[in-house]
Amino acid sequence: MATNVLTLVGSLRSGSTNKQLAEAAVANAPEGVDVNVYEGLENLPFYNEDIDVEGQVPAAAAELRAAAGAADALLLVSPEYNGTMPAVLKNAIDWLSRPYGAGATSNKPAAVIGTAFGQFGGVWAQDEARKALEIAGAKLVEDAKLSIPNSVVRFAETHAKDDAEVAGQVAGVLKSIQVAAEAN
Incomplete structure (x- = not known):
């Protein structure tokens, strides 16, 4: 039986490099x-x-x-907006955290990855998302992290799924999530 990982992308923009990163996870x-x-x-x-x-x-x-409840694990893909996660992602965490103690995030393995234009790849946003997920009751997969800097340049001509280094890193994150979900 496969591990079902529900992925939430914090960017709504059609050309988002974080959407590309989510597509790299699928591929x-x-x-x-x-x-x-x-x-x-x-x-x-x-x-x-x-x-x-x-x-x-x-x-x-x-x-x-319902989608989060049916999933074995959660993967959030977050850009960084003004040093933190986008409101759409925080809003999703808030909905998933309720009812308190029994929400869809409760005891669910979760990880956060992302890419951003800056030199640190959105680590502040990812740290904020991890904090919110943990408070919402999720079980963070500590070794499942990935921050890709300079996204606009890096993915200008190559889709994230076709970048061999990124593909390998994303596969590693997903393997860690799978191990955590199977142990859960």
Whole structure:
């Protein structure tokens, strides 16, 4: 049985290098790992406890929760916006963390990777996403990290999935996630 990794991309832009990185994960997943990139984060309303009522949860939030609940692990792919993760990714974590203690992130193996234009590859954003995931109850896969700097230049002519170094690094991250999910 394959390990199902639900992947959330924090950039909504069609030409996003982080979307490319998620596509690289799909294309280079090791045997026994299925990577599913979630579509629809742009449809999530901002988290509001007033609308998070049983039987009345917005459809977009219910769909995200169902997809995450069915997954064996989570992979977040985050750009860095003003030194932190994008609001769309934080909003998704907030929806997935509820109900408190029993949300779709509870006890679920999770990792964060990403790429950014700057020289550090978005590590601040990734650290913030890891912090939010951990507080939301996820089990962080500590050795599953990847920060790719200078993304605009690096992926200007080569898609991330076709970059041999990136392909190998992404496969390594997914293997670590698979091991954690199987041990969970």
